[in-house]
Amino acid sequence: xxxxxxxxxxxxxxxxxxxxxxxxxxxxxxxxxxxxxxxxxxxxxxxxxxxxxxxxxxxxxxxxxxxxxxxxxxxxxxxxxxxxxxxxxxxxxxxxxxxxxxxxxxxxxxxxxxxxxxxxxxxxxxxxxxxxxxxxxxxx
Amino acid sequence: xxxxxxxxxxxxxxxxxxxxxxxxxxxxxxxxxxxxxxxxxxxxxxxxxxxxxxxxxxxxxxxxxxxxxxxxxxxxxxxxxxxxxxxxxxxxxxxxxxxxxxxxxxxxxxxxxxxxxxxxxxxxxxxxxxxxxxxxxxxxxxxxxxxxxxxxxxxxxxx
Numbered sequence: 330x331x332x333x334x335x336x337x338x339x340x341x342x343x344x345x346x347x348x349x350x351x352x353x354x355x356x357x358x359x360x361x362x363x364x365x366x367x368x369x370x371x372x373x374x375x376x377x378x379x380x381x382x383x384x385x386x387x388x389x390x391x392x393x394x395x396x397x398x399x400x401x402x403x404x405x406x407x408x409x410x411x412x413x414x415x416x417x418x419x420x421x422x423x424x425x426x427x428x429x430x431x432x433x434x435x436x437x438x439x440x441x442x443x444x445x446x447x448x449x450x451x452x453x454x455x456x457x458x459x460x461x462x463x464x465x466x467x468x469x
Numbered sequence: 470x471x472x473x474x475x476x477x478x479x480x481x482x483x484x485x486x487x488x489x490x491x492x493x494x495x496x497x498x499x500x501x502x503x504x505x506x507x508x509x510x511x512x513x514x515x516x517x518x519x520x521x522x523x524x525x526x527x528x529x530x531x532x533x534x535x536x537x538x539x540x541x542x543x544x545x546x547x548x549x550x551x552x553x554x555x556x557x558x559x560x561x562x563x564x565x566x567x568x569x570x571x572x573x574x575x576x577x578x579x580x581x582x583x584x585x586x587x588x589x590x591x592x593x594x595x596x597x598x599x600x601x602x603x604x605x606x607x608x609x610x611x612x613x614x615x616x617x618x619x620x621x622x623x624x625x626x627x628x
Contacts, residue, residue, distance in 0.1 A: 359620045385603070392564075392620070393614050394617070411582075424577075445615065463615070
């Protein structure tokens with residue numbers, strides 16, 4: 330219960346921001362907060378709150394797994410790498426050969442999200458492969 | 470004179486009836502509790518009996534368990550009526566944690582763009598060492614938190 334008090338602001342904020350399927354569970358001294366945010370900015374806001382409560386995430390007592398809701402009809406995603414090109418690989422994993430690249434800020438076609446971490450995409454040149462989902466956003 | 474003679478008897482009778490009633494409540498309470506505890510769905514219910522009125526409190530995990538507790542109490546000899554204040558709290562499913570082997574592979578992908586970070590996993594706990602910028606620290610934490618770790622021990626020096 331002490332952890333739920335520590336992260337009360339975060340949990341309240343998640344509830345207020347209509348995070349769907351919000352689950353707050355405590356297990357072996359770690360608090361797990363899961364859910365799906367209605368958009369990317371709600372997710373970012375929750376992470377900022379987390380960082381305020383636990384500076385630099387050094388506490389090791391929270392696992393915040395907030396996904397971003399995505400319309401099933403979404404077919405275009407934007408590459409949100411820091412500045413570099415995004416590698417597109419033959420299979421899901423960095424051990425897979427690179428089959429193509431997409432530029433920072435480029436919009437590419439989303440083929441499938443069958444894997445949570447690796448989404449199947451197609452560039453405008455028609456190269457198809459897998460890209461790391463964290464570097465793709467639907468808020469085009 | 471007659472009244473004086475009768476008084477001790479009246480007092481005695483009154484005492485008996487009061488204590489008798491009390492005893493009855495506690496006996497009914499025991500009977501209800503035994504029945505409730507024998508049923509997995511209704512165990513966890515607390516009972517209080519006052520003059521034959523059973524008040525049920527506590528927590529059970531299903532709506533059916535709450536209803537069943539009420540029925541059990543109602544059907545017990547000596548219970549005149551039931552006040553059902555039981556709370557239904559469904560149990561949370563346990564957190565699923567990624568086993569170490571697939572986590573090792575996932576960490577390699579997640580840290581690929583953070584060459585100054587070393588990540589390892591042991592019994593579900595992901596340990597991060599090295600140095601990182603403040604913005605990248607949040608990026609990395611977002612990536613790793615999505616991998617269902619048991620715990621993230623972030624020992625990174627943030628600069």
